Amino acid sequence: MDKLSENNATVVNSSLDKWRFNERGSYQHLDPGELRVLVPAILGVICVLGVVCNLTAMVILFSNAHKGKLSLINSLIFNLMFADGLVLAFTVPFRAASYSKASWSLGWVVCKTADWFFQSCMAAKSFTVAVMAKSCYRYVSNPSKQVSIHLGSILVVPFFIWLCACSVTVPHWLFAKLQRGIRGLVCVLAVPPEARDFMTVYVKAYPLGVYCAPLSFALIYFWRAYGQCQRRSSKTQNLRTQIRSRKLTLMLFSLTVAMAILWLPQWVVWVWERHLAEKDIGGARPIMSPPPLLLILSAQLLTFSLSLVNPLIVLSLSEEFREGYRGLWRRLTLRKQPPPKPKPGPHNPTTLKSPCPRPETSGQHREERSLQEVDKASLKDGIVLPDVEQFWNERETGSHADENDPVPWEHQNKEENK
DSSP states (O other), X not given: OOOOOOSOTTOOOOOOOOSSOOSOOOOTTSOHHHHHHHHHHHHHHHHHHHHHHHHHHHHHXXXXXXXXXXXXXXXXXXXXXXXXXXXIIIIHHHHXXXXXXXXXXXXXXXXXXXXXXXXXXXXXXXXXXXXXXXXXXXXXHOGGGOOOOOHHHHHHHHHHHHHHHHHHTHHHHHSEEEEEETTEEEEEEOOOGGGHHHHHHHHHHHHIIIIIHHHHHHHHHXXXXXXXXXXXXXXXXXXXXXXXXXXXXXXXXXXXXXXXXXXXXXXXXXXXHHHHHXXXXXXXXXXXXXXXXXXXXXXXXXXXXXXXXXXXXHHHHOHHHHHHHHHHHHHHTTOOOOOOOOOOSTTSOOOOOOSSOOOHHHHHHHHHHHHHHHHHHHHHHTXXXXXXXXXXXXXXXXXXXXXXXXOHHHXXXXXXXX
């Protein structure tokens, strides 16, 4: 919640989310004039770059969905980019404006909804990552069951995610209010006496339900999904699907780790300030001093930078997104797309045949062992050799043995005698 600390003239609007906790702390070693210029400038850079990256990622996802590549995981990635875009478009500009002034000048409506909106977007991102981890694990466990589903079924999941996110953050909207301070209006989180018992429980359950539980759930399932990819490193029917599953798991796991690291300082400040506020309301003298202003500003900058880091991770680690970005760049620059190159595969097979007749059993075992070694090497390099893929497909269908039979006439004579 953006509000002013009323201790002295050297304190900028540092977004201290406290219950009437505005008269403690001294930051005389910081120059407010420099901070009121530097912090909004940094937020402006994050906002511009983040909006461009998130819009690019959303356009690519929308284009893929239009082409028929509609899946639950893609819709969850779109929901994550959408939440990041909302934070950058509607939260960062107001936060930068509040930092640049010595008192609250954005009005009652913004004071009432600003922090609630920001907390709702962050909670939606956390819940989205948790659901994404479960979907990724199910996809890696059995990629053949991953099929395109209807748009209506996909929209249900983001709807419930946003409904839960907006519900758990209601106290940030309910108790926000404007107050007259020494230097003008301040926006504070003022808890009435009858709601203090509720807020005592809420400030302990809220970090657990929004940060600890969803991200721990996501990390566990991503770790299990990555282990599933490692166990399926040989004799797979579709090597391309396995490599794609591993890359998808690494990308989504990177999103989870980035959120856990960049969001953690903000939660440290949040819990620190609430603990001091509880001691102040209870009349006890707090043992700890207020969090330093530099820590508060750094925590919020890291939290906002997460909305810039997420699309960069997706655009850099996903081959599908990189191809979509190149196609989008060609359309924007009005360049003709090159004709697709023919890719070797089942439509253009290269049959593995023995150079000389040999017994079926021993030759086939030697060929299988050699192809297993090539299979493992191709998985490490992220490249699928067409001969390897064709071999495993023929092993599944049984056609490979018929083509490499050294004495087919003997089998034909046996069938005729039968």
